[in-house]
Amino acid sequence: MFSKQLFPLEDTRLFDHVMTDYINGSTTIRPFYTYEFNRSGFENLLTSAAFSGINRQVLVEELKKQAGLVDNTGAKTMAYITSLQEQNVYTVTTGHQLCLFTGPLYFVYKILSAINLCETLQAAFPRKQFVPVYWMASEDHDFAEVNHAHVFGKTITWNSEQKGSVGEFRTEGIDTVLAEMKQILGNAPHAEALYQVFEKAYSGQSNLADATRYLVNALFGEYGLVVLDGNSKTLKSLLKKELERDIFENLSYQQVQATNEKLAQHYKVQVNPREINVFYKSQQQRDRIVSENNTFKVLNTELSFTKEQIQQLISESTDSLSPNVVLRPVYQQKILPNVAYVGGPGELAYWLEYKAMFEAYGVTFPVLVPRQFVSFIDKGTHGKLTKLGLDTRAIFEPLDELVNGFVKKENTGLDIESYKTKLSQVFDALTQDATGIDKTLQGAVEAEKQKALNGLLAVDQKITRALKQRSETDLNQLRGIKAKLFPENTPQERYDNISQYYCKYGAEFIRGLKEQLTYDLSTFRYVVLTETE
Numbered sequence: 001m002f003s004k005q006l007f008p009l010e011d012t013r014l015f016d017h018v019m020t021d022y023i024n025g026s027t028t029i030r031p032f033y034t035y036e037f038n039r040s041g042f043e044n045l046l047t048s049a050a051f052s053g054i055n056r057q058v059l060v061e062e063l064k065k066q067a068g069l070v071d072n073t074g075a076k077t078m079a080y081i082t083s084l085q086e087q088n089v090y091t092v093t094t095g096h097q098l099c100l101f102t103g104p105l106y107f108v109y110k111i112l113s114a115i116n117l118c119e120t121l122q123a124a125f126p127r128k129q130f131v132p133v134y135w136m137a138s139e140d141h142d143f144a145e146v147n148h149a150h151v152f153g154k155t156i157t158w159n160s161e162q163k164g165s166v167g168e169f170r171t172e173g174i175d176t177v178l179a180e181m182k183q184i185l186g187n188a189p190h191a192e193a194l195y196q197v198f199e200k201a202y203s204g205q206s207n208l209a210d211a212t213r214y215l216v217n218a219l220f221g222e223y224g225l226v227v228l229d230g231n232s233k234t235l236k237s238l239l240k241k242e243l244e245r246d247i248f249e250n251l252s253y254q255q256v257q258a259t260n261e262k263l264a265q266h267y268k269v270q271v272n273p274r275e276i277n278v279f280y281k282s283q284q285q286r287d288r289i290v291s292e293n294n295t296f297k298v299l300n301t302e303l304s305f306t307k308e309q310i311q312q313l314i315s316e317s318t319d320s321l322s323p324n325v326v327l328r329p330v331y332q333q334k335i336l337p338n339v340a341y342v343g344g345p346g347e348l349a350y351w352l353e354y355k356a357m358f359e360a361y362g363v364t365f366p367v368l369v370p371r372q373f374v375s376f377i378d379k380g381t382h383g384k385l386t387k388l389g390l391d392t393r394a395i396f397e398p399l400d401e402l403v404n405g406f407v408k409k410e411n412t413g414l415d416i417e418s419y420k421t422k423l424s425q426v427f428d429a430l431t432q433d434a435t436g437i438d439k440t441l442q443g444a445v446e447a448e449k450q451k452a453l454n455g456l457l458a459v460d461q462k463i464t465r466a467l468k469q470r471s472e473t474d475l476n477q478l479r480g481i482k483a484k485l486f487p488e489n490t491p492q493e494r495y496d497n498i499s500q501y502y503c504k505y506g507a508e509f510i511r512g513l514k515e516q517l518t519y520d521l522s523t524f525r526y527v528v529l530t531e532t533e
Contacts, residue, residue: 001505001512002376003532005392006525012396014373014491014526018267018352019345023370023524028266032259032352034365039124039521041367042339046090046125050364051337055238056085059335062234063226070205070214076224077217080131084337088128091226092118093332094342094371095135098166098212100158101149101181101198102219105493105501106344106371111216112514113371114342115223120519121339130339131226134216135332138167138209138231139279139322141286149497150487151184164284165322167209167231174202181499188503219510230331233319238335242361243278243314243321247289247296248307252277252326255357263353270349271325279322286322329354333363340367370524372517374493375485376501377530384477392528399482404464406478407471416460423452 009015009023021029025036035041063081067073083089094114096107111134118130140146143166148157158177162169178199185191201215213227230236236243245251256273263269279286280298288299289310296305305313313320323331329351332338341351348368358365375395377385385394389409394402427449434441487495501509516529 001508001531001533002516002529004516005528005530007393007396007528009373009524009526011393012373012526013398014396015345016268018270018349019370021267022348022352022368029352032263032355033368034355034358035367037367037369037521037524042121042124042521045339045364045367046128048364051090054335054337056087056337058234058238060084062232063228065234066213066227066229066232069210070217072214072217072221073227074217074221074224077221077226080224080226083129084131086129089131089337090128091131091133091336091338092121092340092342092369093133093135093228093336093338093366095137095332095347097137097140097146098208099146099149100156100177101151102215102498103146103149105374105376105496105498108219108498108510108513109374109493109517110342110344110371111220111225112510112517113369113519115220115225116372116514116517117340117342117369117519120521124521132223133226133228133336133338134220136167136209136212136227136229138212138229139165139281139286140167141165141279143169149181149499150495151181151497151499153487154184156180156184162284164286165231165281167207167212167229168283169208171202171205171207171211178202185499185503190506191503193506194499194502223514228336230328231319231322233317235335236318236321236331239323239331240314240318242327242330242334242363243318243323244311245361246323246327247276247278247291247310247314250275251360252330252357255360256326256353259353259356267349269353270346271353273326274324277324277326279324281320281322288324325350326354326357330358330361330363333358333366334361338364338366340369342369342371344371369519372527374513374517374527374529376492377485377528379531381481381484382530384481388474388478390478392530395481395485395528399479402478402482403475406474407464416456416463420453420456423456424449427452 009020018029035045060081063084067078067081092114094110096110097103099107102108114132114134118132121128121130141164143160146166147160148155156177158174160169160173181198182195185195197215197218201211201218205211205214209229209231216225216227253273253275260269260272274288276289276291278289280289280303285301287301290297290299294307296307296310297303329341343351348370351368355365377392385392388406427445431442431445434445485492505512517527
């Protein structure tokens with residue numbers, strides 16, 4: 001179905017130094033993580049005493065309960081959940097928001113990355129077992145980030161006046177969104193099958209968390225993926241000590257702030273911690289807790305608590321507290337025997353701020369694993385690239401550079417660089433002769449040289465404009481290719497929804513992706529998949 005090409009991340013121009021330095025094992029970034037992303041890193045973690053304090057019984061019971069919230073949790077997933085009772089069974093986790101219809105393609109890539117990493121680790125460490133986990137970011141309250149999907153160039157948006165944690169949003173009234181999706185999908189080969197999955201997910205479940213669980217099961221259930229919702233009083237009860245230390249001692253803030261001061265010497269800081277990294281959560285509400293004059297207030301509300309009342313919340317109503325982006329990773333690692341977190345560039349950048357915080361809490365810091373980064377080129381687009389005489393690497397060039405390079409290559413043998421070289425040689429010789437007569441003439445000759453070079457540049461720009469007019473048809477094709485692979489100047493994987501690909505290929509699209517997005521623990525590369533059939 002697909003052929004695969006691999007490229008160093010640097011060649012794509014899509015990543016900052018944090019990501020490339022991490023992948024390349026730079027000594028600059030090494031102090032900010034515990035275990036290296038390679039076989040020896042995993043071996044060191046697996047042979048340590050990590051995860052001995054995990055309450056596996058509570059975890060398994062809660063996962064079974066959550067799995068029963070929908071009727072399509074598969075036998076393989078249930079077997080994986082049961083296996084987590086055993087000390088030699090570990091998880092590989094990725095997390096993501098509850099995006100409508102799964103949102104952008106990288107939602108799919110993240111989950112398949114976690115699944116495939118488990119298989120890679122299973123082969124490397126056959127006496128262990130590895131279970132893929134998708135952590136639903138059900139407590140996030142930024143609905144605008146999850147309420148839309150881009151399908152076939154159109155944007156579908158779910159408008160709702162509900163507030164609070166998005167996972168608790170009722171799905172009542174989403175029928176109009178489903179109808180819009182059905183119309184956009186049209187009569188494509190697998191459109192009806194996909195629509196049925198969407199309809200059962202969103203019309204058949206009462207809230208967005210359960211709808212997402214159903215949808216993820218439908219797409220990835222055959223691989224035994226375990227779906228975990230952190231919005232659980234049972235699971236949060238395992239985090240009581242960390243909640244107390246964050247709220248009353250500001251431990252997270254102190255540790256992350258100290259790390260950020262060191263990190264900022266080399267890289268851009270991704271997340272700035274709060275003194276308190278916990279929200280107060282109730283129906284239709286999730287707002288920050290702040291400390292003012294020995295009182296704990298909830299922003300944007302009239303609510304306030306004494307220290308004793310907060311302690312009572314932690315003890316008796318843990319589900320009313322919700323960790324933010326700083327404390328959530330600690331929550332994850334506190335309840336799961338998790339050896340790896342699979343995330344995108346932004347996620348791994350903020351995890352790199354947390355090593356000291358994890359150590360202060362006595363919680364295991366996992367191996368940080370980049371998700372697979374992917375560009376997908378269909379046969380039509382590949383044919384256009386070939387016709388234009390461009391190789392796959394060209395898709396990463398900025399459009400202006402690509403256009404200018406193409407028109408000069410295709411339309412003229414003019415080599416402006418050779419003229420610049422010749423011009424410089426003439427003026428260098430003139431400078432030598434002139435300064436032999438009077439050394440004060442050097443500045444005048446250099447000024448004239450620069451004027452001449454600027455004039456040559458102006459001529460080059462005029463030639464380029466003329467050539468573009470002669471090549472307008474080819475250039476329009478080139479612009480179309482870039483627009484398809486980088487819609488709205490965004491990588492395809494961060495924009496397109498899976499629907500437009502599933503409609504064409506069906507479930508085989510996901511199976512084909514899984515086959516190609518494998519991990520090699522000795523190297524990591526950007527993946528370009530080209531349609532072959």
